[in-house]
Amino acid sequence: MSRYRGPTLKIVRRLGELPGLTRKIPKRNYPPGQHGQQQSKKRTEYAIRLEEKQKLRYNYGLTEKQLLRYVRKARQLKGSTGQLLLQMLEMRLDNTVFRLGMAPTICAARQLVNHGHILVNNGVVSIPSYECKSGDSISIKNKESSKKLIKTNLEAPGLAYLPNHLDLDKNNLEGKVKSIIERKWIALSLNELLVVEYYSRK
Structure with missing residues (x-):
């Protein structure tokens, strides 16, 4: 299916x-x-x-x-x-991008990943199912169109709160995976x- x-x-x-x-x-x-x-x-x-x-x-x-x-x-x-x-499922790259507020939905996050806008540990990862691990850095491709798109999305994130296993630096458009997500988040x-x-x- x-x-x-x-x-x-x-x-x-x-x-x-x-x-x-x-x-x-x-x-x-x-x-x-x-x-x-x-x-x-x-x-x-x-x-x-x-x-x-x-x-x-x-x-x-x-x-x-x-x-x-x-x-x-x-x-x-x-x-x-x-x-x-x-x-x-929560540690998938597309979901992590969504939970950081870089995309309004998981579907939109998947598209960002597929189109090569997202970097993991400074390397382009275009596989939405990539499993993020503790210590991974999620950043944006050094391209004006990519940064503009993410900044727009961060102004109105899909969810109002950031789970405690993630950190987000809005100025540098960079997220960090601190640990595995807890069930309550x-x-x-x-x-x-x-x-x-x-x-x-x-």
Whole structure:
């Protein structure tokens, strides 16, 4: 299944607030579709787990195959699978650029990375899934158009606060990864255990 490129507000109306997907706020507070306003039947456990999985996938802009790969990788590590999964997704380069306020959404951050505007430890990295590590320096290509774009984005960041695992020097347009993110700083409202349960047989 390819990455979603359709209307973002439909997804937000169905799944709730997804800061990484869009900054837009829907005018209607009920799910999309002709039966959206009708009171739905009681949801099954599978439907609830599927919804949590979809939240994760759409917020971070992943394909089904990518998310499954992250889940399998998290299972192999020591610790809580759900928490490790979220930490791996949060430490992706596109998400780190978004959390620094250099892009309004994760999708926009991915585009910045793909187009070579972002430097990691003074070297161009054009792979959005690059895993940032403690001590990494995130800066901007020494090009006027790149700097202008980032400065504009920093005036109105996607999220109001900077998580405690990151540092940002706005004057030099440089960010620093201090450590691995803690669960309480993850902006998405999600029950990650249900995502792990959804993939338990895959």
